[in-house]
Each structure stands twice: as structure tokens, then as C-alpha cells.
Amino acid sequence: MDTSLFIARECYVYRVPPRTSAGGYRASEWGDVNKSLWKGSLRIVEFSERCEIRLEDPSSEELFAAAPYDISGKAVEAVLDSSRYFVVRVESDQKQSAYIGIGFPERTEAFDFNVALQDWTRRRKSAMQGPTDSGPKPSPHLPAGPRQDFCLPEGETLNVKLPALHSSGGATQSATRKGFVLPPPPPSSKHT
Structure with a gap:
């Protein structure tokens, strides 16, 4: 069974001159990019263990060209001078x-x-890579070690003092002039 991973309704195909240097391809060397060889749709199709880039006629779905794609990524190369163009094998x-x-x-x-x-x-x-005995690996962006609980214990409160600007309006007006107003704290659920 195949699955479409990406569909572009409009894609252009160009003749690519032989590469002149090891530096890479440039779309500016293809001639006038407004004059393409072919225009159609592009689909990336995933099969069970492989992937394919397919250029198809949008109305008849007739195949124009196909590019097998593997994990090496060598079938597709971005050009050096634009983010909209690629060279495909x-x-x-x-x-x-x-x-x-x-x-x-x-x-x-x-x-x-x-x-x-x-x-x-x-x-x-x-x-x-398959499943490992130790299970999924943690993200390298998360800190190592046990999770720490930073919740306040029951009944403990946290006081934050905001500096007041010295004006006739007091702290509430100075906070409002800066673009925010702090709401009053919620009522306590405990009755003492």
C-alpha cells in the first residue's frame, strides 16, 4: 500500500546543464526559469520500505518521471542560489x-x-535501528536525572514584590501605564 506524504499541485521541470564544479548546481545556469520543459504535479509517495518522488500530469495522473529516494538523500540536491529549486535524479x-x-x-x-x-x-x-532493549531514548534536550517537583507545598504561599513607580497614581496606575494589570489573587479554597 502506498501513502502520499506530500503533494504539490504545481511543479516545473527544467533541463540541467552538466555540473561545472564540485560546488553544486545553480538555478541561474538553467536559462530562463519562466520557460520550463514541463509543468505538472509532484507527489512524494511512501511504499512499505521505500519512497519515490513522482512527477505526474495533474489531470490524467500519467507519470512523467519518477525519482527513487532512499535514506542517503542523494537523489535530491538543493541548488545554491534559490530555496525553490532542486536537482533530482x-x-x-x-x-x-x-x-x-x-x-x-x-x-x-x-x-x-x-x-x-x-x-x-x-x-x-x-x-x-529497530527497538532497543532499554526502550526509547530520551531527548538530548531534556536534563538528565529524576524530575524535580517545584510545586509549592500545601498552605505555602509565594510573595512577589513589584517595584512601584513614584507617582500620584500608585502602583496600580504605573502598572497600567506599562500595559498590564495584575488581577487580584483568587480566593482561598480553605476556610480558617
Whole structure:
């Protein structure tokens, strides 16, 4: 069963000249980006253990080109001079490959395309590692050690003194002039 991870209704395909340096591709070297070779939709499709980028005709869903994508991420390369364009390694059924440029009309679509590929890669790597005996690993962003309880004990209160500005209006008016008003404390639920 296949699952669509990302769909762009509009995607452009460009002819990519051979790379002239190891530095990477530039969309500005593709000629006029307003003149694409093909225009259609793009889908990222997840199969059981693999992922594929599919360029399809939006009305007939006929396949124009497909790019197998694996966890190495080598099938897709961002260009150096724009966040909306990428170079994709497409492959035919006979395993012949070619590099094409793709572009999105909006940066948000390009961002979502990139995030969908990164998310699939992260999930696939996690699945390949398999379950561990010690269970899930904690986030490296959380402090190590037992959780500390910073709740106030029953009946204990916390007093906060706010400095008052010296004016005729008192502390409440000075707080209001700064843009906030502190509400009175809630009534106590205990009756003594």
C-alpha cells in the first residue's frame, strides 16, 4: 500500500546543464526559469520500505518521471542560489538515470517538500535501528536525572514584590501605564 506524504499541485521541470564544479548546481545556469520543459504535479509517495518522488500530469495522473529516494538523500540536491529549486535524479524502468531541475512557484511548497523528505528519512532510519532493549531514548534536550517537583507545598504561599513607580497614581496606575494589570489573587479554597 502506498501513502502520499506530500503533494504539490504545481511543479516545473527544467533541463540541467552538466555540473561545472564540485560546488553544486545553480538555478541561474538553467536559462530562463519562466520557460520550463514541463509543468505538472509532484507527489512524494511512501511504499512499505521505500519512497519515490513522482512527477505526474495533474489531470490524467500519467507519470512523467519518477525519482527513487532512499535514506542517503542523494537523489535530491538543493541548488545554491534559490530555496525553490532542486536537482533530482530520475530513473526509468530500465534503470537509466538523468538529472533534472524542479522548481516550485512558492517557497512554502519547496520548504514542505524538503521537510517531507527529511521526515521520511528520519522515520526510516529509526525503523531500521529497530527497538532497543532499554526502550526509547530520551531527548538530548531534556536534563538528565529524576524530575524535580517545584510545586509549592500545601498552605505555602509565594510573595512577589513589584517595584512601584513614584507617582500620584500608585502602583496600580504605573502598572497600567506599562500595559498590564495584575488581577487580584483568587480566593482561598480553605476556610480558617
